[in-house]
Amino acid sequence: MTTLDTLNETFKSCRPQLKSYILRMTASVEDTEDIVQETYLKAHKNLESFRGDSSLKTWIFTIASNLARDFLRAKKRWPENVTDICKEAALSNRQFFQEMMEIRTTSPQGDFEIREHITFCFTCIAKSLPIEQQLCLLLKEIYAFQVSEIAQILDKSEAMIKYYLHTARSKMTAIFDHRCALINKEGVCHQCTELNGIFNPKQKVQEELMKIEMVRAAGQKDKATLFDLRLEIVRAIDPFESGAAALQLHHLTHNKAVMDKYLEEK
Amino acid sequence: MRQIQILLFIMTTTVSAFAQTGKASTIKKTFSRQTSVSVRIAADREVIWALLTNADDFPRWNSTILKMEGDIAQGEKISLVSTLDITRTFKLKVKKLAPETEMVWTDGAAPFFKGLRTYTLTANPDGSSTFSMSEKIGGLMFPMAAKHIPDFDASFEKFAADLKQEAEIIQHSNQ
Numbered sequence: 001m002t003t004l005d006t007l008n009e010t011f012k013s014c015r016p017q018l019k020s021y022i023l024r025m026t027a028s029v030e031d032t033e034d035i036v037q038e039t040y041l042k043a044h045k046n047l048e049s050f051r052g053d054s055s056l057k058t059w060i061f062t063i064a065s066n067l068a069r070d071f072l073r074a075k076k077r078w079p080e081n082v083t084d085i086c087k088e089a090a091l092s093n094r095q096f097f098q099e100m101m102e103i104r105t106t107s108p109q110g111d112f113e114i115r116e117h118i119t120f121c122f123t124c125i126a127k128s129l130p131i132e133q134q135l136c137l138l139l140k141e142i143y144a145f146q147v148s149e150i151a152q153i154l155d156k157s158e159a160m161i162k163y164y165l166h167t168a169r170s171k172m173t174a175i176f177d178h179r180c181a182l183i184n185k186e187g188v189c190h191q192c193t194e195l196n197g198i199f200n201p202k203q204k205v206q207e208e209l210m211k212i213e214m215v216r217a218a219g220q221k222d223k224a225t226l227f228d229l230r231l232e233i234v235r236a237i238d239p240f241e242s243g244a245a246a247l248q249l250h251h252l253t254h255n256k257a258v259m260d261k262y263l264e265e266k
Numbered sequence: 267m268r269q270i271q272i273l274l275f276i277m278t279t280t281v282s283a284f285a286q287t288g289k290a291s292t293i294k295k296t297f298s299r300q301t302s303v304s305v306r307i308a309a310d311r312e313v314i315w316a317l318l319t320n321a322d323d324f325p326r327w328n329s330t331i332l333k334m335e336g337d338i339a340q341g342e343k344i345s346l347v348s349t350l351d352i353t354r355t356f357k358l359k360v361k362k363l364a365p366e367t368e369m370v371w372t373d374g375a376a377p378f379f380k381g382l383r384t385y386t387l388t389a390n391p392d393g394s395s396t397f398s399m400s401e402k403i404g405g406l407m408f409p410m411a412a413k414h415i416p417d418f419d420a421s422f423e424k425f426a427a428d429l430k431q432e433a434e435i436i437q438h439s440n441q
Contacts, residue, residue: 159310159437163317166436170326 010056025068027256039064062153076263078127089258109246112199116244117192119237133168173227183218290422298404301418305426308394309437311366327432379405
């Protein structure tokens with residue numbers, strides 16, 4: 001029988017992953033805090049029903065995934081061109097840039113790094129996937145759960161998890177290939193290098209870009225490999241703990257507000 | 267008697283195997299035409315069904331569909347543009363939908379001209395699935411329109427081959 005101490009210990013050790021997972025689902029710090037808190041309360045309340053069919057961590061992620069899914073079910077998914085829409089809104093919002101500049105100069109987590117922006121961009125674009133696909137992609141590719149574990153978490157067959165994963169990867173690969181100027185010269189989005197010019201005006205952007213393997217590999221590797229290299233970047237960054245966390249979370253809050261309004265009007 | 271039994275067995279297995287090879291066939295009549303294709307797919311029915319019922323995703327894996335919009339659900343309307351006629355958007359209705367078993371799409375209006383597209387899935391004992399698709403078009407106006415309607419055989423064969431390839435890639439992916 002699992003004790004409360006074991007639950008507390010496991011919850012404490014997986015809490016950073018859980019928080020970043022829910023943030024990547026909701027794009028909201030506030031909603032993330034609520035869902036993580038509710039996950040703990042539910043796990044605590046139902047601890048006796050945990051039979052050990054999965055690991056305790058998988059069980060905790062199951063509770064969190066169900067809460068996130070229920071929370072997001074009624075909400076519309078973001079469009080693929082979310083960054084274009086939000087950029088336009090930001091350009092007409094002087095306060096947004098003033099706040100960003102203040103964070104950049106005063107916060108210990110106010111650095112701007114292209115890698116950090118790549119992970120931010122991944123979070124925004126992944127919200128254009130159907131929710132099951134987004135969940136599977138994050139659980140498998142970012143949080144390293146096995147297909148069998150994801151099947152338990154989402155209460156689906158392994159075949160369906162493979163379907164969601166395959167479709168999610170195919171869609172995301174195609175979106176980034178079409179949009180991202182870092183991997184495709186014809187890409188329509190240059191936002192990360194533009195922002196780098198604003199926040200790090202003294203940096204030589206080409207030198208910075210060459211530090212990123214995905215950029216160096218562009219033109220040589222196939223689209224799927226470039227997507228894997230993008231996933232490596234995302235995996236390596238905790239959106240709450242990185243050196244750019246304050247700046248990127250502020251940006252994410254802005255994008256969520258813009259998308260909420262955009263989707264409501266639509 | 268024994269020889270007849272052997273002959274019947276050979277005939278049955280040959281017909282069955284032929285029916286699942288992905289080769290399309292068409293039966294033409296005065297007031298109708300029916301094209302059918304059937305293929306064995308080494309994948310679970312639920313994966314095949316997911317591919318067949320996700321409209322937005324169709325053009326990604328199916329080279330005969332250029333665009334599809336709508337919700338593939340009982341009673342819903344969908345629109346599609348196919349390689350059979352890229353200038354035309356077909357407006358279809360999902361007349362019947364029995365999950366992982368059968369789905370029927372219709373267009374046109376009886377008795378003048380009506381199209382009926384039927385998809386069926388059956389589970390095989392070896393864990394594979396048999397996918398069949400047929401389209402019957404016909405009606406009082408059919409004899410006049412027949413010469414303007416393109417042949418479906420090649421498109422049906424491509425549809426079945428694409429579905430088989432995509433479903434088997436997913437099923438056997440080592441994620």
